[in-house]
Amino acid sequence: MRLFSIYPFFMILLSLFLFACDVHEWPDETSEPPKPDHVSVELRLDFTSDRAELPDYKTIVVGATRAADLPSYETRYQVRVFRMGVDSLFETIPCQTLSFSHAEIESLGYRMTLDLPEGDYRFMAWTDFVEPGGKSDLFYDTEDFASIELRGEHAGNNDFRDAFRGVLETGLYTSTDGGRQKLTVSMCRPLAKFRFVTTDVEEFKEYYLRSILQNAIPGKDELKDAIDMTKFRIVFLYDGFMPSTYNMHTDRPVDVRTGVSFPSVLTDIKDGEAIMGFDYVIVGEGDAGVSVTVACHDENGKRLSGIDGIKVPLQRGRLTTVRGNFLTTRSSGNVQIDSSFDGKFDIEIK
Incomplete structure (x- = not known):
């Protein structure tokens, strides 16, 4: 989930x-x-x-x-x-x-x-x-x-x-x-913030050893521990529009950009989880949101996994944390690492 x-x-x-x-x-x-x-x-x-x-x-x-x-x-x-x-x-x-x-x-x-x-x-x-x-x-x-x-x-x-x-x-x-x-x-x-946390670091290591390297037995802790997770490149892409201009007189965003993306790497890797990246978004009062695609690439630029079109709810002055199995899920392309992905997310507000 x-x-x-x-x-x-x-x-x-x-x-x-x-x-x-x-x-x-x-x-x-x-x-x-x-x-x-x-x-x-x-x-x-x-x-x-x-x-x-x-x-x-x-x-x-x-x-x-x-x-x-x-x-x-x-x-x-x-x-x-x-x-x-x-x-x-x-x-x-x-x-x-x-x-x-x-x-x-x-x-x-x-x-x-x-x-x-x-x-x-x-x-x-x-x-x-x-x-x-x-x-x-x-x-x-x-x-x-x-x-x-x-x-x-x-x-x-x-x-x-x-x-x-x-x-x-x-x-x-x-x-x-x-x-x-x-x-x-x-x-x-005048901003909201989101961050993505992947919860499947260990599963990704198993997949990487078995399907990518093809020369190791899954479950070998010493081999998994030797994988440098920081070498994988994370890419965030805003699908459609991203607010880019703010009017202080009206206190609302007034213009957008398209095709905005930024690179990242996995950080704070521990207990099978890692932070994939974060960003700030210009928002007005009330509920807002953006659509984000997040993908993991190897050092040669090949896309290994990712999910397209994730709807991220935002509120001014609040942090939205998106958690999921992002490293072992593909929602596009001809490889389905996680066939149970249904594109739905639960939302919890505290």
Whole structure:
């Protein structure tokens, strides 16, 4: 039986990426009091609503983790402020734009001070990961918050493709005491995550020895243990469409790509199971889903097994784990390793 398990994943890896409570201060260029008819605003990006711990699960450790690549990335914070115009609509060009990257990636949170004229405003914030020493886009093109698009070759199996967004609309008016107005933007992921876990590593070794090598007796533990499972190439292919562009103003995906695929290798191999790979998908509120084909190839590129057109249910801010005998199942081609496969999956939501 194949099993889908959907879990909250508001903190990606419990032991490796903790959202600490400390808040970084935005570089303060001036300490001067606000101008007349201006409001001094302390704006805080709050990630606490999307940082709940993952429930205990035996395969939560994935191969490509943030901790393994900590020196390679920085956290980038972007804030754009839009003022309401005379037509009671927010202007499309921001009146203030701020961008800052920080080498600290084990905690999220930022606080900054702004000086703004009285009026109604929309504060929009985006947080993602970039290369060290710069503010340039890496995984997402963020030039236009109405069209945040995936950049370059698709980066599956990378937890640094995680991202957060937040929007706050409020009015700013001077007070008699001239005190600073404190505002908080709640940050959350516009993404869902899925991962595939194969449960038939030992059965695959038996099959490989018997049918591929044709020179060993099935059941010989010493021969099975000698098989290097990391040499097999896993390929994920999105069937049909994959969401590729996100509109922060409407809080929904607005464009898709076709023919998207990414390679992977088996990781966290133990107890007859292994993680085949994972990815992040742009989703809106409510239920969503993608169709994925996953296949295992040998070092020469020959497809050994795989299942086509797996319907993966997704929910924003949650992790979908797809479990099954993926290494010893073929749902296409002229070889049926597992004739009992009926294309159906059970779905369990916790």
